[in-house]
Amino acid sequence: MRKIKVAQIGVQHDHANVTYRSITHLSDIFEVVGIAVEPDEDSRPNPVAVNGIKDKLYEGHNLMTVEEIFNIPDLDAVIIETNEISSVKYAIMAAERGIAVHLDKPGGIKLEDFERLVETVKKNNVPFHLGYMYRYNPAVIQAHKVVNSGEIGEIISVEAQMNCHHKAEKRQWLSSFPGGMMFFLGCHLVDLVIGFMGMPKEIIPLNSCSGVEGVTADDQGFAIMKYDSGNSFVKTYATERFGFLRRQLVISGTRGTVEINPLEIYGVRTPHNNHNTRIRISSERAGNDINSWHDIGEWKTIGLFDRYDAMMASFAEMVRGEKVNPYTPDYELEVYKHVLKACGSDEIK
Numbered sequence: 001m002r003k004i005k006v007a008q009i010g011v012q013h014d015h016a017n018v019t020y021r022s023i024t025h026l027s028d029i030f031e032v033v034g035i036a037v038e039p040d041e042d043s044r045p046n047p048v049a050v051n052g053i054k055d056k057l058y059e060g061h062n063l064m065t066v067e068e069i070f071n072i073p074d075l076d077a078v079i080i081e082t083n084e085i086s087s088v089k090y091a092i093m094a095a096e097r098g099i100a101v102h103l104d105k106p107g108g109i110k111l112e113d114f115e116r117l118v119e120t121v122k123k124n125n126v127p128f129h130l131g132y133m134y135r136y137n138p139a140v141i142q143a144h145k146v147v148n149s150g151e152i153g154e155i156i157s158v159e160a161q162m163n164c165h166h167k168a169e170k171r172q173w174l175s176s177f178p179g180g181m182m183f184f185l186g187c188h189l190v191d192l193v194i195g196f197m198g199m200p201k202e203i204i205p206l207n208s209c210s211g212v213e214g215v216t217a218d219d220q221g222f223a224i225m226k227y228d229s230g231n232s233f234v235k236t237y238a239t240e241r242f243g244f245l246r247r248q249l250v251i252s253g254t255r256g257t258v259e260i261n262p263l264e265i266y267g268v269r270t271p272h273n274n275h276n277t278r279i280r281i282s283s284e285r286a287g288n289d290i291n292s293w294h295d296i297g298e299w300k301t302i303g304l305f306d307r308y309d310a311m312m313a314s315f316a317e318m319v320r321g322e323k324v325n326p327y328t329p330d331y332e333l334e335v336y337k338h339v340l341k342a343c344g345s346d347e348i349k
Helices: 018-023 066-072 087-096 111-123 139-150 168-176 181-197 309-319 331-342
Strands: 004-009 030-034 077-080 100-103 128-130 155-161 202-205 219-227 230-237 248-253 256-260 277-283 296-304
Touching: 004 018, 004 066, 004 139, 018 030, 018 077, 018 309, 030 066, 077 087, 077 256, 087 100, 087 111, 100 309, 111 128, 111 181, 111 331, 128 296, 128 309, 128 331, 139 181, 139 248, 139 256, 139 277, 139 296, 155 181, 168 181, 181 219, 219 331
Parallel strands: 004 030, 004 077, 077 100, 100 128, 155 230
Antiparallel strands: 155 248, 202 219, 219 230, 248 256, 256 277, 277 296
């Protein structure tokens, strides 16, 4: 199997370190030929993400400029992990050269830039892949199988939550983005709801600022997604103590419910990290009593898994032409527009 010759541009995105660790770990799939640390003079560093080349993860690796990366002979793909403000610019540069692009979520802060990127990847027939890692989450994949089987009937609503607790500096940094926390993490939730429900008729943004510790950014993200069947919602708060374990997904149908709680347990198993992701299926078909307070359905556990290995391995298959990305550039553009709507962005109404 031919290895994918890949380089990474940027180290400021929250997923930069773990994505780089994944492509270097998957050494039978990828040949990592270079990395450009944050190349843009207008970079606005993420106060929690890696800062420049100080992180030991990049020591001894082939540090290059962006220009040097694009001059690498037979470069197959680039991983764009710059700050969100600059990321689309580099993705366009790669797509213009016919180089496959993995762009971390959600795809910049300006609609016109993302539209230009989509036009470019379509024109040049370039593999284009976004870093929505929950698309590769085993529990989410299992939930899709249950839904597609018809076991829980027609889907009525989806509730998606992705909470956490960030320090004041990180929460204030969210002011860099439209909608703050909704842009930063809520994009994953909008993507999840659309994956189960399709595109909504309307999105009502209800993002807010907690004011805790003097923060003035929107550190509490909430949006209602309206469908013919009723309302779904997404919630992502950066102010929730122990919120990492309250990331959950509930898919409600006319004949049953699927619940993933927690949505993930990410990391290496240790004596202090021995939890599992759990998926609960309650349906008439399974013989559950839908009117019972006590029949909780069937719980299945899913052990620890790496968020990024399956995602990057799938990207490699797309680059080699072995797999067609089920998420087309036009689909990604529609998701992006709905993310901006959930953010309350002035760019789109």
